[in-house]
Amino acid sequence: MTDHVPKIVSSRHAPVPLAECALARAIRSIGDGWTLLILREALCGVERFDAMHDDLGIPRSVLAERLSKLVAEGILEQRPYREPGRRQRNGYVLTEKGRALTPALVALREWSEAHLPGGPSRLRLQTPDGQEVVTRLIRVDGSVLADPSEIVAIAKPG
Amino acid sequence: MTDHVPKIVSSRHAPVPLAECALARAIRSIGDGWTLLILREALCGVERFDAMHDDLGIPRSVLAERLSKLVAEGILEQRPYREPGRRQRNGYVLTEKGRALTPALVALREWSEAHLPGGPSRLRLQTPDGQEVVTRLIRVDGSVLADPSEIVAIAKPG
DNA sequence: CTATCTGAGTCCATTTTTCATACCCAAACT
């Protein structure tokens, strides 16, 4: 104690362990390739099992398992519907919790457009009046952050 | 051709196929649980193989494979360093392309704080002067979007 | 009333990843 512990040189390790990190929890919850692609489908308004199966080429068993996990987590909910002359079925739609993932997906899309090869995306995310939607990083005082390299990660004492 | 094809009833399917979707490409590139957790480490300033291994509990072979993929994609780069009296090694740091993922990760963190159980996160992402950073969805005209449910996905004609 | 069609899944055998542990290597220090 009277020792002057030389002090940790730099942050060799993350400032916060996984168990206390909200970002890590989000990744655990939805950070899986198929799950993210399913959320893209949901954001695009696709509700049906077979439509997702067709769009994604995902194995049916994997799709069923992921959908029920997303329902269990409250990100999707089953919405029964019936087409005229067809029997009742249920589709999957985003809950409010699920919709709240939109900023993250929009940010990913922007990153891809700016930094990945493959040409411009044909997918547009916009308001009903046709204005495209983008994300911005801002400080709590409302000012826009120009450069993400200004960001540092620290641990809140706890 | 003279047939009046009845017209597709609604968007059962996504407006854009995966191959032409920037969001899908991003998911292919980094949408994997371990990869996202590695990016979290990088964002936290963790550079070294062993530090990441300790923090994440990831198998060494998986970590090695993911790191080299991220380097190949230009998201991380190897930065050789040498501590006094130690041999030269290389760490991994975000490139500019990698840093550009920050908004997506911040958005995920916000979602987690707002909607997942687990208590407040101890991880803070802030500017050097201590202001916390958050994301906002905005229209191209600059106005802030209050509710993500206003968003619709459509295909750009192509 | 029986047959058939369809959307929405489940089941199952095979292949692919992941996992955990052990092992390896090169530099630096003893």
Added chain:
DNA sequence: AGTTTGGGTATGAAAAATGGACTCAGATAG
């Protein structure tokens, strides 16, 4: 010369993904 240490490979066992066949229930046709 021998030991330590960060940074990886190699390897067999366990888990997950894959793709195809199978199931089920209700609507409609015959």
